[in-house]
Amino acid sequence: MPLSRDTMMHGCEHNHVNAWGTKVPEPRSVHSYPATCGLLKRMLRRFWLSLNVAANRTDELCNRLFEEVRAYQGSEQDLESVLRRLVTGVGDSNAVKRALSERTDLILRQITPFIKGPRVLDFGCGDGEVGRRLCDRLRVDLADVMDYRSPESRGLPFTPLSEGTRAPYRDGHFDTVLALTVFHHCKDVRQAIHEAIRIATRRVLVIESVFGIHPTTRLRVLDGIDNNSDTSSEGTAFALLSREEQLAYCSFIDWFYNRVLHEGVPVPLNFNTPARWKKAFASAGAKQIAMYHLGLDQVTVPEFHTLHILEPVHASCQ
Secondary structure (H helix, E strand, O other): OOOOOOOOEEEEEEEEOOOOOOOOHHHHHHHHHHHHHHHHHHHHHHHHHHOOOOOOHHHHHHHHHHHHHOOOOOOOHHHHHHHHHHHOOOOOOOHHHHHHHHHHHHHHHHHHOOEEEEEEEOOOOOOOOOHHHHHHEEEEEHHHHHHHHOOOHOOOOOEEEOOOOOOOOOOOOOEEEEOOOHHHHHHOOOHHHHHHHHHHEEEEEEEEEOOOOOOOOOOEEEEEEEHHHHHHHHHHHHHHHHHHHHHHHHHHHHHHHHHHHHHOOOOOOEEHHHHHHHHHHHHHOOEEEEEEEEEEOOOOOOOEEEEEEEEEHHOOOO
């Protein structure tokens, strides 16, 4: 039975206070949230099925994964290593490439209609594939705190960034800045938001992972874009979770994707609600002109996403 929305946080000794002052359950405390675990298992099964893993094998993986998380008594870093050994090599390599390419396709469909001007920066570019796919018609630069670029994207200009410092670009250097599931990974998240807005002239496009989605909230979706109709029922299931359960979901899936399936990506768990993201953008000097609910749109990274269309205040004053 789902927790009521005024339920006290489970296991408060296992909470992490993020940069927004929100108490977020630590990933390994997820077993305290049965409804969250149920949805996570559904989404992880869908993920592994997309990689051509047999159905009975996906059930085995999910059961072993959550058993290890529940029972493990060592450090979180050691647990990550244990789980990494469990999932390494799972899935057909061609299916993995196809799934990542489909994720890029989806993001491009979501953001391309809102890009303004020819000069674009992918701020926190990750593998750089979104920027690479845009560079046939736009001048695209990539930037990140570490070089995660795929071999195919290494031909694009790349600038290393340092957490909490000024980005090495002049004010308004780019027409559009992309920040695609970036800010919740930043330890100094306010500084990162400020820098992304400072170096943009016309637009900042943000996709973020959120909580605080209420089942009675009227979701504004992107017209004409099929985010992922197969995950719409799961998006509804996410909205039916309590605030605490949604935070536990965000915490676990972000940690699992970035620290188990991948290595070395920071996970300070700086999740926020859509309304509080809007307030943070305004404080940094940008007006939110539209916001869209994307839902649990990505099979490979099934977090609840929102797309924020921002206009730097200095641009609106020109």
